[in-house]
Amino acid sequence: MKKSLAILLALTMLAGVLAGCGAANTTSTTAPDTTAAAETTAAASEETAEAAAKTIDTLKIAFVPSREPQEIITATEPLKQLLKDALAKEGYDVGNVEITVGTTYEAVGEGLEAGTIDVGLIPGGTYVLYDDGAEVILTATRDGLSKDSDNAKDWNDGQPTEASDKQAVSYRALFIAGPSEKGQELQAKVNAGEELTWDDLNGANWSVMGTSSPAGYIYPALWLQDHYGKGISDLSSAVQSDSYASAFARLASGQVDVLVTYADARRDYAERWNTEFGRTGSIWEETGVIGVTAPIYNDTISVSKNSPIMDADLIAALQNAFINIGNTEEGKAVIAIYSHNGYQKAQASDYDNERAAQKLIRELSAN
Numbered sequence: 001m002k003k004s005l006a007i008l009l010a011l012t013m014l015a016g017v018l019a020g021c022g023a024a025n026t027t028s029t030t031a032p033d034t035t036a037a038a039e040t041t042a043a044a045s046e047e048t049a050e051a052a053a054k055t056i057d058t059l060k061i062a063f064v065p066s067r068e069p070q071e072i073i074t075a076t077e078p079l080k081q082l083l084k085d086a087l088a089k090e091g092y093d094v095g096n097v098e099i100t101v102g103t104t105y106e107a108v109g110e111g112l113e114a115g116t117i118d119v120g121l122i123p124g125g126t127y128v129l130y131d132d133g134a135e136v137i138l139t140a141t142r143d144g145l146s147k148d149s150d151n152a153k154d155w156n157d158g159q160p161t162e163a164s165d166k167q168a169v170s171y172r173a174l175f176i177a178g179p180s181e182k183g184q185e186l187q188a189k190v191n192a193g194e195e196l197t198w199d200d201l202n203g204a205n206w207s208v209m210g211t212s213s214p215a216g217y218i219y220p221a222l223w224l225q226d227h228y229g230k231g232i233s234d235l236s237s238a239v240q241s242d243s244y245a246s247a248f249a250r251l252a253s254g255q256v257d258v259l260v261t262y263a264d265a266r267r268d269y270a271e272r273w274n275t276e277f278g279r280t281g282s283i284w285e286e287t288g289v290i291g292v293t294a295p296i297y298n299d300t301i302s303v304s305k306n307s308p309i310m311d312a313d314l315i316a317a318l319q320n321a322f323i324n325i326g327n328t329e330e331g332k333a334v335i336a337i338y339s340h341n342g343y344q345k346a347q348a349s350d351y352d353n354e355r356a357a358q359k360l361i362r363e364l365s366a367n
Contacts (some may be wrong), residue, residue: 044095056309062108064126066213067071067268067337069101075337082325082334089324090317104242105210109134109148115306121338124354125206125214131348137319138301139346142339143328145264152190158282161267164334167341169298171262176222176290177204177250178251179279183258187288189295196290198228204257206238207247211361215262216244218357219293224345225360227291245269251287252277258290264339267321297351299338319345 061079063072067140087094100117108124111117111175113133116178120126120134127136131152147155155161155174177183181203189196201224210218222230232238237257241247248269250256266273273283301322303310325331325343334342 001109014020016207017229017305031325034250052292053091053093054313056087056092056094056314058098058310059087059094059119060098060100060117060307061119061121062111063099063101063121063338064105064123065101065103065243066123068243071245072101072337073099076334078330079325082328082331083172083321086321086324090320091365092273092314092317097272103215105212109212112302112304113173113306115304115308117307118304118307120302120304121299121322122302123212123214123357124297124351125218128254128351128354128358129212133305134302136300136302136307136348136351137315138322138343139169139350140300140335140338140340141167141342141344142167142171142298143341145171147263149294152289153193155292156187156191158285160270161264163264163267171298172258172295173293174222174263174265175217175258175260175288176251176266176287176291177258178254178256179281179286180254180257183251183287186258186290190288190290192201194300198230201228201258202234202236203312204237205255206232206235207231207250207259208238208255209241209244209260212352214296214357215293216247218354218361219296220260220291221294221361222357223291233238245272248273249277252279262339268339284317297354299340300346300351301343319343 004325006297059196061083063076075087076099080099084094102111105122105126106129108117108120109123109130112122113130115133116215122134137228144166145168146162146164150153177186186196186200186204189200208220211217217232224230224232224234239250241250241259244259244261244265247256247259247261248265251259252273266287270283273279273286279286300316303315303318322343323345326335326340332341
């Protein structure tokens, strides 16, 4: 196709040169028909643009289940048309945008690795775990938060954590204790300025996420290692939740005493804490932070190295498309499901700290 286009452009240029020569020979007797020439040029340009447009039958995009799958599917439905329109401006005619939610974080990583998914919106930890088959192209930016202290007690003033107008490329994971008797005991100890012991933590029932989740596993595991020389696998009672919604439901019911999550998660579940999870008090009053991790680099948009449609041109088009979508109010409303506010171009080295974290987790798991 490229060869045919090159021939077509060469013939068009030759025709232009010949037309120019003819016009030069007749300017003294006949004025050129500029209207007709303009129409002809416009038509030719349109035909050339159509010929240059690249067609993609189906673009497959997958999200990790950090929220309930149906909630993500509903919230991201407008992304299909937004992405088709944005890619059209980049020279791509996309017939269908297919959006799915993986059953686990790892399922999305495996899909990228296998080439059955073209684009994945995944955390840095999932990207690093599957970077043999996935290539990071964008990093999410998000609203900073009104609280960002290393000290857990500073988060426990009973007031909501609010978004700030400062954009951030990192976030923290929090250890959140719930309204159960054990959860309240842990909160009281932290708020009194006392250090938690390993026995304090090991006596609680925990909810964690998949092993490639930065906020739901990796960075909490590193925090435990730094503070106690132990890992999540050393806890007597830790269950894996399939989403943060189910983790908060368990916390609200008292099935678990502690969960690990991203720093603004309580903002996302504050209403459902009362309307769906059956609590009468505010989530800010009934839960408390008992641990704060180091900053975590933001989520990625990654593409499959093994997708049959992926190449350098499409990657550049996807980068521009998602950045442009994130700069519109309609686009921001869609990506807010992941607390994203926009995107900036990324490179693999941005996640070297994540690689170091993954390496340590593997070493801890092997011991």
